[in-house]
Amino acid sequence: MQNQARIKTILTAKPIDQDVTLNGWLKSRRESKGLTFLDITDGSCLNGIQVIAESTLRNYTSEISKLTTGCSVAIEGRLVSSPAKGQDVEVHAKKISVLGWADPETYPLQKKRHSFEFLRSIAHIRGRTNSLGAVARIRSRLSWALHHFFAKRGFFQIHTPVITTSDCEGAGDMFTVTSLDLGQIPFDKNKVDFSKDFFGRPASLTVSGQLEAEAYALALGNVYTFGPTFRAENSHTSRHLAEFWMIEPEMAFCDLEGDMDLAEEMLKYVVKDCVDNCPDDIDLFNRFIDKNLAAKLSSVLENDFARISYTEAVDKLTQSGQKFDYPVKWGIDLQSEHERYLAEELYQRPVIVTDYPKTIKPFYMRLNNDGKTVAAMDILFPGIGEIVGGSQREERYDILQERMKKANIPLENYEWYLDLRRYGTVPHAGFGLGFERLVQFVTGMSNIRDVIAFPRTPGVA
Numbered sequence: 001m002q003n004q005a006r007i008k009t010i011l012t013a014k015p016i017d018q019d020v021t022l023n024g025w026l027k028s029r030r031e032s033k034g035l036t037f038l039d040i041t042d043g044s045c046l047n048g049i050q051v052i053a054e055s056t057l058r059n060y061t062s063e064i065s066k067l068t069t070g071c072s073v074a075i076e077g078r079l080v081s082s083p084a085k086g087q088d089v090e091v092h093a094k095k096i097s098v099l100g101w102a103d104p105e106t107y108p109l110q111k112k113r114h115s116f117e118f119l120r121s122i123a124h125i126r127g128r129t130n131s132l133g134a135v136a137r138i139r140s141r142l143s144w145a146l147h148h149f150f151a152k153r154g155f156f157q158i159h160t161p162v163i164t165t166s167d168c169e170g171a172g173d174m175f176t177v178t179s180l181d182l183g184q185i186p187f188d189k190n191k192v193d194f195s196k197d198f199f200g201r202p203a204s205l206t207v208s209g210q211l212e213a214e215a216y217a218l219a220l221g222n223v224y225t226f227g228p229t230f231r232a233e234n235s236h237t238s239r240h241l242a243e244f245w246m247i248e249p250e251m252a253f254c255d256l257e258g259d260m261d262l263a264e265e266m267l268k269y270v271v272k273d274c275v276d277n278c279p280d281d282i283d284l285f286n287r288f289i290d291k292n293l294a295a296k297l298s299s300v301l302e303n304d305f306a307r308i309s310y311t312e313a314v315d316k317l318t319q320s321g322q323k324f325d326y327p328v329k330w331g332i333d334l335q336s337e338h339e340r341y342l343a344e345e346l347y348q349r350p351v352i353v354t355d356y357p358k359t360i361k362p363f364y365m366r367l368n369n370d371g372k373t374v375a376a377m378d379i380l381f382p383g384i385g386e387i388v389g390g391s392q393r394e395e396r397y398d399i400l401q402e403r404m405k406k407a408n409i410p411l412e413n414y415e416w417y418l419d420l421r422r423y424g425t426v427p428h429a430g431f432g433l434g435f436e437r438l439v440q441f442v443t444g445m446s447n448i449r450d451v452i453a454f455p456r457t458p459g460v461a
């Protein structure tokens with residue numbers, strides 16, 4: 001058995017008056033004038049196909065008339081033009097085999113629309129709904145488009161490690177990885193004796209592949225890594241997951257300006273690719289989730305992103321007359337309310353904020369000549385807030401070492417990172433794009449838990 005005939009192919013090619021075979025799940029069934037109408041979907045596209053069964057079929061009474069939502073079937077029949085409204089083709093069944101039943105007493109997807117909250121409690125089934133199926137297809141397309149974007153520009157994909165022993169960059173709390181027996185932890189003077197652990201020292205799940213990507217940018221020029229990252233931060237927001245995916249390009253011989261240009265080009269490229277190739281799925285979100293979605297997507301494609309410095313952003317926020325929960329003054333980390341004000345009210349399009357105070361950014365960001373700010377950039381999207389965080393990296397050995405010491409980074413764990421500045425250092429830059437936040441933007445889905453198949457958040461895995 002091989003699933004070659006997918007509904008999307010049939011609906012696109014429309015081989016009228018020819019025999020087709022298809023497999024799928026029943027969305028709905030109704031009977032009328034001795035005929036049964038089955039709406040079958042197979043996940044290949046949003047639309048289902050209508051299958052008509054006549055009562056002369058062998059198993060009509062024993063099986064076909066007992067089919068309920070969620071049952072799986074294999075169908076052989078002939079594709080014909082449909083006289084009815086709602087579809088231009090339909091299948092006249094010659095044979096319908098039931099592959100799996102779905103007890104209507106317990107199958108959870110009976111109603112037409114369920115709340116996203118309820119669907120989260122059945123994450124293993126929710127991909128069969130219109131909206132979560134569309135999310136999964138768009139997510140897959142965006143991932144493909146990102147790889148395509150980088151491949152076209154000659155970037156190499158690097159698979160950076162998921163387990164790390166360098167406690168990276170303070171990007172958030174980390175999950176420990178250990179093979180110690182938690183019932184019998186070896187102690188050495190009240191401290192866990194990690195020399196007995198698998199790696200002989202503390203290890204955790206990575207919060208970012210950037211540092212390793214830097215090593216390969218300084219070997220291959222332009223690289224990117226795209227993998228899962230983990231943060232044990234106790235955030236209960238609609239924009240944070242404990243496990244999320246990040247795309248991190250890193251470019252040698254590149255400064256902050258080149259970094260911003262690439263990020264803007266990349267975001268436009270993948271959004272356009274999705275708009276062009278997933279029109280039905282995007283239309284679903286535009287109708288049912290966010291009526292302004294299509295307008296928001298085209299506004300990203302049609303406008304240059306605004307670019308302002310952090311200092312200008314702080315001025316604009318303080319002059320706005322807007323009341324913020326968290327008051328604005330130079331030196332604070334911008335909060336989501338500030339980010340959204342800039343992107344949604346003030347500019348009404350994506351905004352790139354650059355040159356943040358060094359005190360709120362990690363050690364590896366390049367110190368500007370003013371000695372107070374670093375060559376950082378965050379991209380803020382309407383409805384999302386921060387979607388990209390990036391910077392030019394500090395390539396000067398002395399300054400980097402100084403900043404690491406000030407940040408209490410244990411230098412002995414980072415000798416390899418310093419080597420990159422000792423031997424053939426070059427200006428380089430990169431950024432991290434939160435993949436789920438991108439999927440949120442393209443679908444208009446308001447909760448990040450609904451744009452990844454199996455979300456991990458505090459208390460939920």
Ligand code: ATP
Nearest residue numbers: 171231239240241244386387388389432433434437
């Ligand atoms: P935020 O301020 O929104 O918490 P951050 O500044 O901690 O994000 P970075 O370390 O700059 O994030 O990570 C790069 C990108 O990864 C962010 O721009 C965002 O798109 C995404 N991101 C960061 N943390 C999370 C998370 N917990 N869940 C999902 N995406 C995230």
Ligand code: MN
Nearest residue numbers: 378386388389
């Ligand atoms: Mn950031």
